Amino acid sequence: MAPPSVLAEIATEQQKVTAEIRELDLLIESTQTEVNRLKSREDQMKAKVEEVRRNPGNFQREEIFGATDEHSAAMARRMTMEGQLNSLQSKRKLIDRSAQILAAAQRQLAEYTAPPLPVGTAPLIDESRLLQAVVDTQEEERKRIARQVHDGPAQAMANVVLQSEISERLFDVDAQKSRGELASLRQMVNKTLQELRGFIFELRPMILDDLGLVPTLRRYVQTLIDKHGVRIDFSSTGRDRRLPSDDEVAIFRLIQDSLVERIDKAQAKDIVLGLQWKEETLDVLLQSDGKELPPDGELQSGIRRSERLELLHGESTHEARADGNVVLKVKIPIRSAPQLVA
Numbered sequence: 288m289a290p291p292s293v294l295a296e297i298a299t300e301q302q303k304v305t306a307e308i309r310e311l312d313l314l315i316e317s318t319q320t321e322v323n324r325l326k327s328r329e330d331q332m333k334a335k336v337e338e339v340r341r342n343p344g345n346f347q348r349e350e351i352f353g354a355t356d357e358h359s360a361a362m363a364r365r366m367t368m369e370g371q372l373n374s375l376q377s378k379r380k381l382i383d384r385s386a387q388i389l390a391a392a393q394r395q396l397a398e399y400t401a402p403p404l405p406v407g408t409a410p411l412i413d414e415s416r417l418l419q420a421v422v423d424t425q426e427e428e429r430k431r432i433a434r435q436v437h438d439g440p441a442q443a444m445a446n447v448v449l450q451s452e453i454s455e456r457l458f459d460v461d462a463q464k465s466r467g468e469l470a471s472l473r474q475m476v477n478k479t480l481q482e483l484r485g486f487i488f489e490l491r492p493m494i495l496d497d498l499g500l501v502p503t504l505r506r507y508v509q510t511l512i513d514k515h516g517v518r519i520d521f522s523s524t525g526r527d528r529r530l531p532s533d534d535e536v537a538i539f540r541l542i543q544d545s546l547v548e549r550i551d552k553a554q555a556k557d558i559v560l561g562l563q564w565k566e567e568t569l570d571v572l573l574q575s576d577g578k579e580l581p582p583d584g585e586l587q588s589g590i591r592r593s594e595r596l597e598l599l600h601g602e603s604t605h606e607a608r609a610d611g612n613v614v615l616k617v618k619i620p621i622r623s624a625p626q627l628v629a
Contacts, residue, residue, distance in 0.1 A: 297389055297392060298393070300389055301389050301390070301393070304385055304386045304389060305386070307382055308379070308382055308383065308386065311375060311379045311382065312379070314375055315372065315375050315376060318368065318371055318372045318375060321368050322365065322368050322369055325361065325364050325365040325368055326365055328361050328365075329358065329362050332354065332358035332361045332362075333358055335354045335357075335358070336449060339351050339354050339355075339449075343453050343456055351453050355449055355450050426491075426536060447475070447479075450468075450472055451472055454468045454472060485510055485514070488506070488507070488510060492506070492539070494506065495536065495539055496532065499529050499530075499535065500527070500530065500535050500538060500539060500562075501562065503539060504521065504523075504539065504542065507539075507543065507546075508521045508546075508560065511546060515550055517550055517555065517556050517558060518556065518558065519558045519559075519560060520558070520559045520560070521560045521561075522560075522562070523561070523562040524562070524563050524564065525562075525563055525564030526564050527562070527564050528564070530622060530623075531622050531623075534599060534619075534622055537595060537599050538569070538571075538599065538619060540595065541571075541592065541595045541596070541617070542560070542571065542573070544586035544590075544592070544595075545615060546558070546560070546573070547586075548580065548584075548586055549573070549577055549613070552578070552580055553575065553577030553578040553579070554577050554578060555577030556576060556577070557575060557576045558573070558574070558576075559572065559573070559574040560572070564621075565621075566621075567620060567621055568618050568619060568620055568621055569619045569621055570617070570618050570619075571615075571616070571618075572614070572615075572617075573615040573616075573617075574612055574613070574615075575613055576611055576613075577613065579607045580613075582605035596617065596619075599619045599620070600619075600620050601619035601620065602617070603615060603616060603618070604616045
């Protein structure tokens with residue numbers, strides 16, 4: 288039989304997992320209730336929009352456009368809450384699987400005595416592989432949400448079409464006012480599309496698969512500049528090249544999380560981001576003003592910087608300088624991307 292201390296540690300972990308499952312179940316239940324409430328609200332707004340569409344002459348201008356705005360807002364809130372629900376359910380499945388593994392391990396240890404492992408033998412549980420599995424799960428969830436948001440605008444655009452039809456009917460009543468409404472409608476459509484594209488890009492930048500790390504970072508940096516009004520000086524020196532897909536995603540998320548941390552938590556306004564491509568390593572420099580933060584705090588994605596670097600077999604240094612700047616330096620070994628054989 289395994290040592291009692293090992294069995295006690297497993298029992299403690301099981302209690303923690305059980306408590307987390309109970310907490311998640313409560314969150315899932317409350318979130319599902321909120322989704323149902325928002326869906327009911329969305330259906331009410333949709334019915335009102337359909338009524339306006341059938342009888343536009345019975346409603347004031349403010350009521351017409353207010354109905355479509357309320358429907359779009361209700362739909363957006365419902366989609367956001369559904370995304371949170373799906374994320375909680377995915378986490379619940381992962382923790383449930385962990386509970387099953389712990390229970391199986393407890394049974395195995397209680398029944399069998401394993402011979403001591405030779406010196407230098409790799410551990411039975413590869414923590415690096417386990418962490419990679421968690422990251423892969425998160426990336427799959429990001430892809431799913433990106434697809435959902437990408438499909439969602441079809442409904443939003445239907446509301447835009449409705450507003451354009453109403454504006455068109457108003458044309459015979461007041462042509463000049465109708466033209467003004469159509470111009471405003473066009474601006475609204477452009478703004479909505481830009482916001483959706485930015486949201487999809489943050490969830491899963493498709494150009495990362497197509498063009499690689501540097502073009503993706505250039506576009507992401509510009510997105511942050513436009514959104515937050517910060518100054519970001521981005522440069523890439525040396526021969527940039529394609530990396531394995533897993534590495535490109537991990538490096539992008541590492542830099543993305545680090546930039547968001549400096550902007551959101553440290554209130555940085557002046558940032559320098561530099562990539563230096565060498566033969567065997569990629570060196571990343573991130574320098575900014577703003578408040579000093581813990582060097583290895585939890586990032587936006589829920590993973591610590593050290594855990595991201597562990598997957599990449601990289602290393603980092605963190606320095607708070609006397610001039611008020613904070614400097615993060617990262618060194619990542621480069622693996623070549625697999626080549627297709629013609």
